[in-house]
Amino acid sequence: MDKHPNLKLRVNITDSNVDFYRDSIDIALRYGSPNDANVYGFKICEVPRVLCASPDYLEQAGSPKHPNDLVNHQGLLYQLYDILHSTWQFTKGKQQFKVKISGERASNDGDLVRRWCVAGKGIALKSCLDMSNDLLSGKVQRLLKGYQAEQTELWLIFPSRQSITPAARLIRDMLKANTDALLKELKSKQII
Template sequence: MQINDLHLFVRVADCGSIAAAAVELDISAAAASAALKRLEKQLNSLLFIRTTRSLRLTAEGEHYLIHCREALAQLQLGQQALLTEKGKISGQLNISVSSDFGRNVFLPWLDNFLLQYPDLTIQLHIGDNLSHFQHDKIDMALRYGVPPDSSQVAFNICHTQRVLCASSAYIQHHGEPKSPAELAQHNCLIYKVDERNYDLWTLINEQQSFKIRVSGDRSSNDADVTRRWAVSGQGIVFKSALDVVDDLNSGRLQQILVGYTSEAMPLNLICAGRQHVSPAMLLMRDKLRQHCQQLQQAVAI
């Protein structure tokens, strides 16, 4: 049984088309069709039902696809393990990163990481909605919070808190709130996901917690945009401390209502399943943990 035939079978199943899979793998449609027939003959099973207009997996094909994916993933892990033992990290990682963390923390760090491991290539997807691993061909995602799918594997990078920030220009012009309740009188910059406004801010201190409904003259589905608005003096933002470390250290933003934060929230590196974990991914996890720890030590929250 040829490994290339197994790769082809998986790609045809994902693409829903022999011709499309052939283009991806840079082979002719005739060669792809012949390879599928060869695989079906070896398995003595029909993997696809073909018509002139469509192609779909049989029940046997769906069952075999699960095992085929696992087998190919294990072979890739074995190859990566051998390279790691030789001191070489290579291959490609498709990474999805949230907009704010991605642009302001991950991108500067990634340049140095790739200098250390030049045989590794990265495809970077930046956005705040969690990508669909299989459809978007994502290997790993960096996101705040608990993964919505319990079957996914989440490696914790660190825990952080949200802090209230504004520019000195905004504070000079509008004053600084002295209590959480006074946030309702200020222009708050609101982040939204799937058209849902996150305008109910929960603040905690040593004694109690407060839920404050805030409002403002602008909102965005890109979390980094709200940070940029805050830096330009447009209002108050409630951000992960990691995402605003540089702004706080440089003075572009100032923490307000010091002593009030959010509950600790995890930053996780998420992948679709244990079988998808590679040595390159584990290396990135460990290096990111070190980097985020250094960032948190750089500013006292």
Template sequence: MVRFEDLQVFVRAADNGSLSAAARQLDLSPAVASAALKRLEKTVGAQLLARSTRSLRLTLAGERYLAHARAALEAVEAGGQALALQRQALSGELSLSMPSDLGRSRLRGWLDAFLERHAGLRLQLRISDRVADLYRQPVDVALRYGVPEDSSLVALPLAPDNRRVLCASPDYLARHGRPQSPQELRRHQCLRLVLGAALHERWSFSQGPLRELVTVDGRRQSDDGEVVRRWALEGLGIAYKSRLDALDDLRAGRLLPLLEDWQTEAAPLCLVIPHRLMLSPAVAALREHLQTCLQDYLAAP
């Protein structure tokens, strides 16, 4: 097995063109450095450095091996830094904006678990489907569906493959029937969500090269995603929700997916920050935690 210390000697010697210089930088005796290099060459089965009394140069095998040795050292160093960052006690207050339905049904519990792991953190939640202004409002980070139009914002993907799902309750479908095409949605009660200042009433579907953009109607609309989902559960119409919002109900059969042979709109869940410099240790730890929670949730039967 290749030793970390032997790789260090080889890389430093190659960079300096001198084994004695490598030994000085690593605080080793020349004899120990020489033994490390010989041990590495024996392990890999090739001479890496051609040595003489006055010069030291890479062999052809050494040139090929150097990049891999350097990458291995960098990977070990990066791993150590990641563990050191994880060991640091996170503290301070984190203000987080999130969509209403997913925030109440899933994210709140995941965030409670996050706080249990980091006792020095305080969390302020803003649960709303209105898009938070990360520059004007006291919000450090926002969870949003879709990639923000503002190019100055940084969107870090959490669930990049998430899409919308067209769904309704068994009771609604028993009374009104299943739509067989996107155009048939025009004669159904569609539950529309107000996103920001805009009413989401143009629902998009695709099937190969074919794209359908349907303007839907209905007697109910709300700026709260949870309200829209509850209306759907009560049999009051058809919803076009993020699959993450509806997944528990779909798995339990409380809602049934519709038009499954059509591809629905993309709805990637992202962690949005005003600038990459805002990716503090707390935000980085939160992102890692939420990614793990989402992966486990989506993989569950």
């Protein structure tokens, strides 16, 4: 916004899907491709998910060496509506692993799950973008680097084609540039 002082931004942060008309929202930033044919969107990037924990948690509980070891750890779980995301999937080459995770903490707020992870409350499976500052600063460590968690996508969603204004395109371009730079930094430091 420093480059575009006439651009005004009001932010409503929620992990829930928004109703563009009821909530008077112009743009939504969502993980996962849109499944509503009535909205328009731009894919910002592919987003790797990472398994991570704080050094304090790992010192106390040990570090998992295999996805199956996760059953012996505190999972920090994400729950959206009635769906508890407690089955984590990983691949290594052609092998696939599904692990049912248990834990004492679950939240519908992805940032709260991130903060629990940083505070040493357990292991989280999160977007590398959500965890980027914590990964780069060493507050958390990526685990099971030889295994890949399922990727997601980051999309900028609009309620109609008419709502894709020049200002919205500026936001899209800024998001693409920032996420591309962040993903490049995470790759250069061999975090992802």
